[in-house]
Every structure is written in structure tokens, then in C-alpha cells.
Amino acid sequence: MAPSATDTQPQTATTDRVLVKPWSRPAPTSEDLDWAPLVKIDLSRFDEPGGKQELAKQLYDAVTKVGFWVVVNSGIEDDRVLKQFSLGNTFFKEPLEEKSRFPCNFPKGEYFGYRDASRWIGDTGVKENIEMLNIPKAIPAYKDEGRHEIVKAHYDEIAKFHRDVWEKVARKLFVLIAIILELPENYLADAHAYDENSDDHLRYMIYNVRTQDEWDRAQAYSKGGHTDFGSLTLLFSQHVAGLQIRTPEGAWKWVKPVEGGITCNAADTLTFLTKGFVKSTVHRVVTPPKDQLNIPRLGLLYFSRPGDKTPMKPVPSPLLERLGLLTEEDKNDSTEAVTGTQYVRARVKDVHDKKVLDKREGTSFEFKGLKVQNYYE
Numbered sequence: 001m002a003p004s005a006t007d008t009q010p011q012t013a014t015t016d017r018v019l020v021k022p023w024s025r026p027a028p029t030s031e032d033l034d035w036a037p038l039v040k041i042d043l044s045r046f047d048e049p050g051g052k053q054e055l056a057k058q059l060y061d062a063v064t065k066v067g068f069w070v071v072v073n074s075g076i077e078d079d080r081v082l083k084q085f086s087l088g089n090t091f092f093k094e095p096l097e098e099k100s101r102f103p104c105n106f107p108k109g110e111y112f113g114y115r116d117a118s119r120w121i122g123d124t125g126v127k128e129n130i131e132m133l134n135i136p137k138a139i140p141a142y143k144d145e146g147r148h149e150i151v152k153a154h155y156d157e158i159a160k161f162h163r164d165v166w167e168k169v170a171r172k173l174f175v176l177i178a179i180i181l182e183l184p185e186n187y188l189a190d191a192h193a194y195d196e197n198s199d200d201h202l203r204y205m206i207y208n209v210r211t212q213d214e215w216d217r218a219q220a221y222s223k224g225g226h227t228d229f230g231s232l233t234l235l236f237s238q239h240v241a242g243l244q245i246r247t248p249e250g251a252w253k254w255v256k257p258v259e260g261g262i263t264c265n266a267a268d269t270l271t272f273l274t275k276g277f278v279k280s281t282v283h284r285v286v287t288p289p290k291d292q293l294n295i296p297r298l299g300l301l302y303f304s305r306p307g308d309k310t311p312m313k314p315v316p317s318p319l320l321e322r323l324g325l326l327t328e329e330d331k332n333d334s335t336e337a338v339t340g341t342q343y344v345r346a347r348v349k350d351v352h353d354k355k356v357l358d359k360r361e362g363t364s365f366e367f368k369g370l371k372v373q374n375y376y377e
């Protein structure tokens with residue numbers, strides 16, 4: 001049946017109701033912080049003859065030792081990136097009632113939807129200051145996931161951006177890492193394919209402003225050192241300092257924004273798939289410098305995760321084999337393994353299904369033999 005005027009009207013009303021004001025990046029801090037030296041991967045060279053091989057060489061130490069690097073020239077136009085920040089910014093200003101329509105289903109370990117800032121941090125009397133909206137991949141499997149008004153009203157644009165981030169950045173990084181591992185080029189990209197079900201998401205995130213005293217109390221309880229759960233995390237240039245990474249020597253260094261760049265890190269499932277060869281680096285977000293303390297820290301990120309069809313079994317990499325990292329069991333095709341989705345959901349549930357954030361020093365998480373430390377000082 002053709003849509004009638006009444007069918008289409010609510011959609012129009014929705015589009016009109018939420019005005020998306022352009023958001024612009026705040027000025028970077030003028031403080032001279034101890035910045036982490038991160039390698040820059042210029043993705044405009046990816047399709048040049050020999051380009052991928054050259055970039056893979058540049059990425060080797062970042063992926064195996066540092067765990068973090070920066071991508072530049074992704075080919076995603078900056079006005080599209082800024083539009084996503086603007087949508088995120090507008091979303092967080094919506095009434096709590098609207099934001100809470102589709103909350104993350106933490107009892108099931110599902111991370112799609114809205115995460116509010118209602119959790120207490122231990123016994124500090126301070127609450128978390130983070131809100132986020134996690135948007136699933138734009139594939140038919142997720143067409144029935146709840147969509148907030150603003151997402152509905154801008155869905156085509158969000159969907160195109162979502163896929164482009166995977167296609168132009170995540171996919172290429174998986175190819176470079178596969179080259180490093182001497183695997184067929186598309187091996188890891190296929191294991192994280194956009195068109196397959198997985199808990200990948202585009203994330204709008206905000207660290208709301210809080211006072212120095214609140215930051216101090218929260219940070220005295222925990223500085224929140226952690227590793228990410230999935231395979232790759234992409235952070236669009238974040239101009240409010242706060243993110244720190246732990247170097248191989250154990251020092252904390254700040255991550256500097258790179259105009260138009262994307263800060264990337266490898267995460268736990270990629271470490272599992274490579275028997276620890278790819279490094280999931282410990283990082284945390286701490287009190288921003290004084291000149292940025294009053295700026296809401298709006299973030300735009302993409303999380304890539306192995307999905308329903310990807311077994312959490314080490315990849316058949318000739319390099320890992322030569323390094324002696326693969327056991328007979330790893331090489332045995334008939335060994336049962338959990339899927340990426342099963343692992344990631346168990347991890348999300350363990351970390352997030354609670355009302356009070358607990359101190360997790362000295363504890364670890366384990367699911368079917370896959371083990372990670374929970375907290376890092």
C-alpha cells in the first residue's frame with residue numbers, strides 16, 4: 001500500500017523537531033603535556049603500488065609494541081565528521097526521557113543504545129560523567145534496533161558515515177595488520193566484515209563537565225586504566241585532552257589531537273586472535289588540563305568487534321607460527337571456540353551490568369579460556 005499523508009507526517013515532524021546546531025572543535029590545550037609519540041599512517045597511500053606494504057611496515061611497531069597510532073587522510077571529508085559530532089552534541093542535549101527510550105541492555109551484554117551517567121563511582125559520592133549512544137551497523141540485521149528521534153531523522157547520513165568508517169579506515173587497518181601477519185590480505189577484514197552480524201558500533205560519547213573536586217574524588221578512587229574489548233577502536237580527533245596511554249616502559253603519556261586525524265588502538269579480541277602478538281594497550285581518561293576543565297568532552301568513535309561467525313581461535317599466521325606462538329590445539333580446526341559476539345557480550349555484561357562502579361584492582365575477567373586483566377594502576 002502506498003504511504004498516505006498521515007503515514008509520512010510524523011517523520012517530517014520528527015525531522016523538524018530536533019534542530020541540529022553546527023558544533024565546532026574547541027581549541028586544543030595550551031599546556032605543554034607529556035605527549036605520546038605516535039606514528040602517523042597516511043591512508044591516501046594505501047592504493048598506490050606497494051603502498052600497503054610500506055604502510056604495513058610503518059604500522060608494525062605501533063601494532064605490536066605501542067598499541068596506538070594515528071590515521072590521516074582517511075578520505076572521509078571533515079564536514080561529514082563534524083556533522084556526526086553535531087548530531088552527537090544535539091542528542092546529548094535531548095531530554096533524559098528521550099535519551100532513555102532505548103537503553104543498553106547490559107544484563108544481556110548488549111551495548112547498542114544509550115548509556116546514561118547514573119552510576120556511582122564506588123563510595124565517593126560522585127557519579128560517572130559519561131553518556132554515550134552506540135549505533136549498530138547499518139545492515140538489515142539491526143533494522144529493528146531502537147532508533148532515537150535524531151538518529152531516525154538523519155539515518156541515511158549516519159548509515160553512510162558508519163559504513164564509510166569501516167570501509168575507509170577499519171578495513172584498511174585490518175588489511176595492513178593481515179600483511180604484517182603474512183595472512184591473505186582480506187583475512188582479518190573478512191573476520192570483521194561489515195555485512196556480517198557483530199556488535200560493532202559508532203559511538204557518540206560525552207564526558208560532562210564536572211568540578212576539579214569531583215574529578216579529584218573520582219580519580220582518587222580509580223583512574224580507570226583499561227583495555228578495549230573488541231578488535232579496533234577508532235577515535236576521531238579529540239581536542240579536549242584527557243586520554244593517556246601506558247607506554248611499554250610503564251609511563252602514562254597524553255594523546256595529542258591531530259586535526260582531521262583518527263587515533264586508533266588495537267584491543268583485546270585482536271590480541272586473543274594473535275596470541276598476544278598484537279598489543280591491546282592500557283589507556284585511561286583523566287582530568288583534562290585546567291584550560292579545558294569547563295569544556296564538555298564530546299567524542300566520536302567507532303568500535304570494531306569480531307562477530308557471530310568469527311571463532312575466537314588464533315589466526316593461521318606464518319609469522320605467529322615462526323615465532324612459536326601457535327600450539328597444536330590452536331592449529332586444530334575441529335577445536336570448539338566461542339564466537340566473537342559471545343566473548344564481547346560476556347565482557348560487556350561483566351563490566352557494565354551494575355549500579356555502582358566497583359574497584360577492580362587485582363581482578364581479571366575470564367570467559368572460556370580468554371582472560372584479561374580488569375584494571376591497571
Ligand SMILES: O=C(O)CCC(=O)C(=O)O
Nearest residue numbers: 228235238243283285299
Ligand atoms: O574518550 C576517549 O578518549 C577514549 C574513551 C575510551 O577509552 C573508551 O571509551 O574505551
Ligand SMILES: [Fe+2]
Nearest residue numbers: 226227228283
Ligand atoms: Fe578505551
